[in-house]
Amino acid sequence: MPECPIQLLGRDILCKLQAQITFLPGGHARLDLPESGSSTRQYSPASQHTQPVQIAVIMPREEEWRTAPTLLAAPDPYTLLLEIPGVWAEENPPRLAVNIPPVYVDLKPGATPVALRQYHIPQKAKQNIQTHLQRLKEYGILKFCVSPWNTPLLPVLKEGTQEYRPVQDLRAVNEATVTLHPVFPNPYNLLALIPGDTKYYTVLDLKDAFFCIRLAPASQPLFAFQWEESTTGARHQMTWTRLPQGFKNSPTIFGCALSQDLLSFNAQPDKVVLLQYVDDLLLASPTEKDCLSATKALLHLLCQAGYRVSKKKAQICKQSVKYLGFQLTGTKRALGAERKEAVCRIPQPKTRRQVREFLGAAGFCRLWIPNFADIAKPLHQ
Known part of the structure; x- marks a missing residue:
């Protein structure tokens, strides 16, 4: 006073x-x-x-x-998780999955090397891509090579930016290699495993997941591509030492590898459930305390096994999260806004293939569309 x-x-x-x-x-x-x-x-x-x-x-x-009495603030999950700095992709270079052996890629009987010429890349895109390739070379993910195989790089503009990233057109390699049986779970069946008393979730997205898996030296020449330096015009071939993006078997190989490493995760089934869809992980728990404890244990396991997690996309101990295009709140599922917009932006199909692509995208929303099967039946025919 x-x-x-x-x-x-x-x-x-x-x-x-x-x-x-x-x-x-x-x-x-x-x-x-x-x-x-x-x-x-x-x-x-x-x-x-x-x-x-x-x-x-x-x-x-x-x-x-x-x-009034001073109330102690609840611990901030993100502050507590700073004790595991080595797991975040934004702050650390890519690593190797230490428990997974190098991957061999099998060719179909009679397959022969395919050499396709490199498409023209605009100078602005070439400068962006060269910076990206140089960084991957420094990490040991790319190396120089001489190979009878060659598939082109495509410049793809990053959404919301003016920067380009390289995407390799591996359709010819995919055609020449043996297809592995995919073991992806059905998203509906996967989410049905969430316990009825769940209140808290953690969602983790592994960054550059395929680059954690080593590619056997004998299989590396299959993924060679030609690159021309933007400043000197010198041309050479490069290839991947890790599992490349765009290869048809990469999701299956990585999903199985991560699943093996997650077998050692000691989650208590009556308190915490861990779900995996390729490189997207979901923890479900009835209490914030159990969810936070399981999240820390999972991050420690991923760090020790050689994986990197996107801190930007991490959703730590929240009551409502986005996972596989769904909005999860308790045991309720709703379509995410991005998923709705993606379907609404599809142009009117005019060919048989475009109709099939539309039905595949719309089928993801079938639980929220009354009589979907009856409506789609004539289109399938």
């Missing part, structure tokens, strides 16, 4: 009251206050005749909040 002539706490008020505090054995304290005469009135918890000493404090209503 600014208008009060003395401090209401501490030595000033004790002097004004001529009070004396004496600390007694056993943790007790005695307060001595003078009465009207020369005698002293004593207040001690040990005395049977003790009367409580009351001090009234008058303050403006707008300052009453100062007397």
